[in-house]
Amino acid sequence: MSSGETILKQLFAEARSQNGWNAEQVSDDELAAAYEVAKWGPTSMNTQPMRVVFLRSTAAKERLKPALSPTNVEKVMSAPVVAIIAYDLEFYKELPRTFPHRPNAQEMFVGNTALVDSTAFRNGSLQAAYFMLALRAVGLDVGPMSGFDPARVNADFFAESSVRVNFICGIGHGDAAKVFDRLPRLSFEDVASIL
Numbered sequence: 001m002s003s004g005e006t007i008l009k010q011l012f013a014e015a016r017s018q019n020g021w022n023a024e025q026v027s028d029d030e031l032a033a034a035y036e037v038a039k040w041g042p043t044s045m046n047t048q049p050m051r052v053v054f055l056r057s058t059a060a061k062e063r064l065k066p067a068l069s070p071t072n073v074e075k076v077m078s079a080p081v082v083a084i085i086a087y088d089l090e091f092y093k094e095l096p097r098t099f100p101h102r103p104n105a106q107e108m109f110v111g112n113t114a115l116v117d118s119t120a121f122r123n124g125s126l127q128a129a130y131f132m133l134a135l136r137a138v139g140l141d142v143g144p145m146s147g148f149d150p151a152r153v154n155a156d157f158f159a160e161s162s163v164r165v166n167f168i169c170g171i172g173h174g175d176a177a178k179v180f181d182r183l184p185r186l187s188f189e190d191v192a193s194i195l
Helices: 003-013 028-038 058-067 070-078 091-098 113-137 150-157
Strands: 050-055 081-088 141-145 163-172
Touching: 003 113, 028 113, 050 058, 050 113, 050 163, 058 070, 058 081, 058 150, 070 141, 070 163, 081 113, 081 150, 091 113, 113 141, 113 163, 150 163
Parallel strands: none
Antiparallel strands: 050 081, 081 163, 141 163
């Protein structure tokens, strides 16, 4: 098997969303290494709106616990690290630094709530997907979840800021015994048209 095939299996074909975790810890260096890979993924106008809060301690996870759906409590509490993946609605304030060849780029976003919201959410979601793939690339497993109360997470973690939660993601080394059977995927013909 070629190295390319091995990488594709690691990132996609054999990778699974985790429902449980073993006790092996995740280092700050591993998280930083994954970000250093993911940061190169493209976003429109290099907006880079993703923000992440990593919860490692039991006390930090306890803060999140009241916002969780009951089915996600054990997945969160047992994960070595839980990432609150969010996006910054004031991403455009960084554009003079991140998109310097267009010095007035931020002006198109000021006061344009619809454009800000769609740009932040779309590009933050792209970055989050890059980040999950990068976590897999550095040898970690992920368990993304959307079963939580966003208003509560925003109030508890992002109060009086321009940051909003997108989703929550467990990070660690998965417990293979807790992985669900592989679910069907739609085929190319189901999702694509070529004009």
